[in-house]
Amino acid sequence: MAMVFFSGELQRFTGEEKTSVVALNYRELLGELHNKYPDLKNSEISEMAIAIDGEIVHEPLLELIPEEAELHFFHFIAGG
Amino acid sequence: MSEAKKFNFIGQRTIRPDGHDKVTGKANYAADLSLPGMIWGKILRSPHAHAKILKLDTSRAEAMSGVMSVATFDDLPSVSNEAIQSGEGAIDSLDLGRNVLARDKVLYHGHAIAAIAAKTVAIAEKALELIDVEYEVLTPVLDLHAAMKADAPLLHEDMFTQGYPEQPEKPSNIAARHELKMGDVEAGFAEADVIVERDFVTPTVHQGYIEPHACTVSYNTEGQSMVWCSTQGHFDVRASTAKLLAMPLGNLKVIASEIGGGFGGKTTVYLEPIALILSRKSGRPVKMMMDRDEVFRASGPASAARLTVKVGGKKDGTITAMQTSIAYEAGAFKGSPAMIGGMTAFTPYNCPNVYCETFDVVVNKPKVAAYRAPGAPQAEFGAEMAVSELAEKLGIDPVDLRLQNAAKEGTQTVYGPKLKAVGLVECLEAAKNSPHYKTELKEGEGRGIASGFWFNIGGQSSVTINMNPDGTGTIVEGSPDIGGSRASMQMMASEELGIPLNDLKPIIGDTESIPYNQSTGGSRTTFATGMAVIEAAQDVVHQLKERAASLWNVTPDQVEWRDGSAINTAGEGQMTCAEICAKCEKTGGQISGTGNVNARGAGPSFAVHVCDTKVDMETGKVDVIRYTAIQDAGKAIHPSYVEGQFQGGAAQGIGWALNEEYVYNDDGVMENAGFLDYRIPLASDLPMIDTIIVEVPNNFHPYGVRGVGESGIIPPLAAVGYSVGDAIGANVSELPCSPPRVLKLIQEKG
Amino acid sequence: MTKVHVTTSINGDETEFLCEPHDTLLDVLRNDLSLTGTKEGCGSGDCGACSVTLNGRLVCSCLVLGVEAEGAEVGTIEGVGEADNLNVIQEKFLEHAALQCGICTPGLIVSTQALLAENPSPTEEEARYYLAGNLCRCTGYDKIIRAVMDSAETMRGEVK
């Protein structure tokens, strides 16, 4: 079971700071979250980067989610 | 990770491979290419900061002898507001088009309205005067206070603030609001023995690259069109230009010239789409070059910001809560680095209770562009000033307070992930032990110290190494080399291949000779493109071993690669890279290795700067008398260019803190659009900038590299600002600390 | 407009060109003579990227008219040294990594050459003030000044 932490921005759509989710990969994870929190469809969650146990992944589409992982969604950073 | 690995090339101070061309004047920059039949393009710019365009008539100009073509917004095929990749992530293509050539409304003084290509620059400039434009002048919105008022004149009638649970009813100049929080700041402040709360203001500043934007283009109706320009990302120039002109990517080849500085400012397009239209309509190659004045008025400054910062700490030095609210100017179109401000402000601290609220606000100034760690210097300026003041109030040494609360591996960030191994503690300890920090201050001198955090990114890079029959090779990369990165690429490839540096020639391939590469920015090049180089070199080594194996009639795993040669472990024999390459035609054809990565695991680079200043109490002039820049490089590939990044960032930050600012009159006209009045640091303004390279390896990179390009611009704002305050015994809250402002502080204090 | 015929010497080569009376020497060098080693950063005498010598005197070529080159001796970066025979200053700039993007480098090398011709033993402060007209945005000047001081020492024959 992975633990998803929501930023302040996403908490507006989930009403919770965190939740546990069973998901093998990113696609399942996103599906689960959308099922659980229908309001997330109004958020930018599907365009956000994700940190899996602290490792930042900008393009998570094909990512596998380890069991017991800590997941954080956040916005892409570029730079100068 | 190979901490104990012995390197042959990495860590040496080699001569850069492009160096000879650059010291002899042979290197070709954006304005250096001319083509047969070429004509010159110039731009008509708005004389108003905010106005409706009622009429735009170019017919008299078109009729003038020597004028070859004219471009206006109508020549841009209608684009939808899709996102296109650019230096700060994605930008809206409709906004981009309207920034390149104004439609309906001009939104800043200097906003491009129309362009003319003519046989000479003089004719083009004369013809611009024949363009008839009628304006309805509107009240300009010139700062954050004015822009955020409920009844402020609107830049965009259709802009509603994003980021509130409900869409607001009325449009606004506030494009977005972002909020980041963790823990409970109220409870944190309740625990604090001392609370510091202050407002800060930072000015609009420019990246100040010495090379103005320029390009030479040639449109080709049938085949491929060509753009030669100075950019940090030629693939992104291709994407933006093709989008605005509705061209398939394959019809456009973009060649990155040598680039004369960018610092984030050359991650978008200004001239390229216009030049292509002018070329298409005239059938001639077109060259365009901005004047310095145009660079200031119409290319990417960095956001001015206003912020409130509140930090609280206990007597024992524990920081209990940190809070900020920051508004950033985006310029004429949404998209300031506001959100990044919230993500970076307090990240150097391991504090459980953090709250950051940021606003992205449009004003009648040029659209901001990325500038070295975009968004972070403004936010961390306020944060570091407040932390230094907290240290003073608690009676704790400012380095010790930072050490006690320093972010380290496992620290929870406000933006989500926990930090991996980082080198902030090591940087702070190096600061404490530096000769600089141990130097006693004299009467009238002040000291400031500040930390800086930048994420660093990885991303997509592609590299091909093509081996030649004589055993030399070409490293084809796609990251424009802005500060000597070709030297690092050459070193990394030589390290893997074991052949001499000069046997490998790194070049920047154009958009058709190599797959897509993200732009040079985000401190990603040595890290991500470096990873692609290492991968490509390993691929070459792998193939060389296979070829050697087939020549010896053994299996590849019986061949070892050592110091540039294949060793036959199954029998006798050794073959050099050159010997294997010479026999390629007998073993299956020539060898090329590829590395295509979307690199992740970019390790943040923390920086700590110490600054001593001396203030002339009569004039308010500030002299920086001692400066030390300390930063974590993970592993310095080429120490000289790593130090160069620290020093360059420090100098830019010192300029930001002491002198640089856009000065506007009430009509929204910038009054100091030249290097004489917008004063970037001169050789005579600065002392030597001492550097200390800290190396806490980034375990995601084969050699431990962290990008170093950006963090260095963050600490100077507060290091200088606090030092000035310390010298004069007053609180600095507004940058730059220019003589009049400092004098005022001195007088107010009496 | 009638063009003016100018006869001059550039890096020791007799050169003739035609230019408009208002053309700057910088325009002529770059656009008519293809000597693009001299750079344009501002066009107003504030950045030094266009530094050349005119009869041995250091000038901003953006502030000199092409016609003023008549009968004069012009020195540009192209005349300082060849890739296989670098001038000491060029070598020291490379050795000290005194350039990042390199756009300021031709101007700085020409200016340094002028400095050391005038004053073979400048102090660090003298070097900083002499070169204050040459802007560099990349380096913070530290490594440039080191390269200049080392060039001076080497040219004086004081081998370290």
Ligand code: FES
């Ligand atoms: S271009 Fe001549 S001084 Fe800047």
Ligand code: FES
């Ligand atoms: S090296 Fe870029 S301006 Fe000097």
